[in-house]
Amino acid sequence: MTDLRLVQSVAPADLVGIGRLHDAAEAADGHPSLNDAVWRDLDTGGQPGSAGVLATDDDTPVAYAHAARSDNFSPPHWAVGLVVRPDHRGALEAKLLDVVVQHIASEGGGPAVLWLLGADERADDTVAPAGFAPERDLLQMRVPLPLEEDPAWPQGTEVRTFVPGRDDDAWLEVNNRAFANHPEQGGWVRETLQRRMAEPWFDPAGFVLAVDGDGLAGSCWTKIHPPAPGDTDAFGEIFVIGVDPSRHGRGLGRALVVAGLATLADRGIRTGMLFVDGANAAAVHLYESLGFTTHRRDRAYGREIGPS
DSSP, X not given: OEEEEEESSOOHHHXXXXXXXXXXXXXXXXXXXXXXXXXXXXHTTOOTTOEEEEEEETTEEEEEEEEEEOSSOSSOOEEEEEEEOGGGTTTSHHHHHHHHHHHHHHTTOEEEEEEETTOOHHHHHHHGGGTOEEEEEEEEEEEESSOSOOOOOOTXXXXXXXXXXXXXXXXXXXXXXXXXXXXXXXXXXXXXXXHHHTSTTOOXXXXXXXXXXXXXXXXXXXEEEOOOTTOOSOEEEEEEEEEOGGGTTSSHHHHHHHHHHHHHHHTTOOEEEEEEETTOHHHHHHHHHTTOEEEEEEEEEEEEEOOO
């Protein structure tokens, strides 16, 4: 018999069980089920209002759903994640999400965004009974490193690495202009940036800034991931790349991509990766022209939840 319970403060034993459940799902799928936003919330004790729904069978975790308030503030939303053991899929997803929706409603409601990694049309049908509808796709694209191309910087551009404590405010201003109203990357505040820089993977050597006569023009922030289950090599991600809208059309974005990937190659990384909105044809074309190919498709599902 499967039992469901709301977990508003995840105990260490539950966190271990969720980790083992996630490992089993990742081994079967070849990719993770929960994204960084969920793990960040779990690992740091959670934002106010965070909660999870744990399904167990004979005290063994077989499914878990997590809801957390986003730590960016434009637009505010609830981030939802879901992981289900392969032999329990199709029977538990809607039940867990219904409990998540009830919890969000009890916390005042608001827009909720559920990310399913490696999703396909079958996933659409699985979450539809809980009221979640597809909103957008992210393509995970990968490229072998090093590239054979050097960055071609616009005239008057100086390039250096990010200095924590000195560049924070300028970076936040450019980021929030570049990603105005973006659900994950827009509306960052100092606390959002501090949380990312406090994570163990943060390395200023992989955080490239392009500066011109008018100030910060753009940046490319990279992240190194440990080897995935079954892999022997780490890989590097372009975590955030942004160009101030006033500098569009100068080739700065391509130069930043190339420079960011070079910092990964210089640190011994042989596979680069990034995420791009599947509907952004111009960006997809840019990355394909650099040798990127699509490795996986992730899907965001949305629902507006009223207060209870």
